[in-house]
Ligand SMILES: Nc1ncnc2c1ncn2[C@@H]1O[C@H](COP(=O)(O)OP(=O)(O)OP(=O)(O)O)[C@@H](O)[C@H]1O
């Protein structure tokens with residue numbers, strides 16, 4: 711009798727293993743250099759789209775001491791990444807299950823004891839994120855504005871960096887600075903661009919062309935296109951209402967553009983443009 715029970719348990723365990731998709735852990739950052747280009751809005755909604763496409767997704771708010779994801783979702787986290795940085799918690803223990811396939815690690819806001827992030831601490835963070843790769847298909851990092859050493863250090867360790875920029879020359883210049891500083895640091899991370907808040911496709915094409923030509927000409931670096939997202943007043947309305955845009959407006963033009971972006975990410979990994987090896 712005991713033997714039969716054991717066999718049944720073993721069968722169930724094997725079945726569960728079969729069902730569990732192998733997490734291939736692709737780590738993708740959303741950065742910009744310039745503030746306010748739409749990194750948090752796009753990373754949050756793309757994470758949601760990827761999860762709805764059947765992927766297991768973890769979104770980590772890495773905007774140091776200026777976290778926004780919990781505010782966009784109207785959530786009050788019990789623990790934040792600060793607990794990890796102060797070595798009070800393992801990264802894994804900070805995960806909030808928002809939906810079965812969409813998890814978050816929230817950031818911190820305005821804490822006086824927020825530690826300076828040394829290379830050592832960032833490497834430790836990268837190691838812990840790498841550990842989580844086994845459990846997820848995509849780990850999305852929402853990076854803060856700026857191009858300081860700690861940001862460039864993180865961007866050098868992800869599988870793909872998506873630069874979110876607008877069509878203004880200031881945003882294009884700051885996006886170029888990110889590519890340049892990554893290049894100078896010896897980073898091998900492939901860079902992609904998404905043009906956000908644009909008023910026409912031509913405007914987006916011109917912005918992408920300016921960035922990619924400058925990177926090619928001065929740095930011999932390629933910046934791949936991941937399309938564009940139009941300017942949409944409903945985005946601000948959703949943020950004001952602290953609602954997840956794409957869930958609230960599933961059929962809008964912007965939601966379709968976000969879904970296209972998520973499909974583009976999946977395709978780039980499939981085509982082998984982005985390696986899915988360890989961090
Ligand atoms: N496609 C869009 N259309 C219209 N407004 C947008 C769009 N995307 C983002 N915004 C607006 O831009 C502002 C900044 O968005 P968000 O906070 O996502 O930017 P960010 O790059 O994460 O900023 P930060 O650099 O401060 O982290 C918000 O007010 C948001 O409503």
Ligand SMILES: [Mg+2]
Pocket residue numbers: 749750751773778852853854
């Ligand atoms: Mg942000």
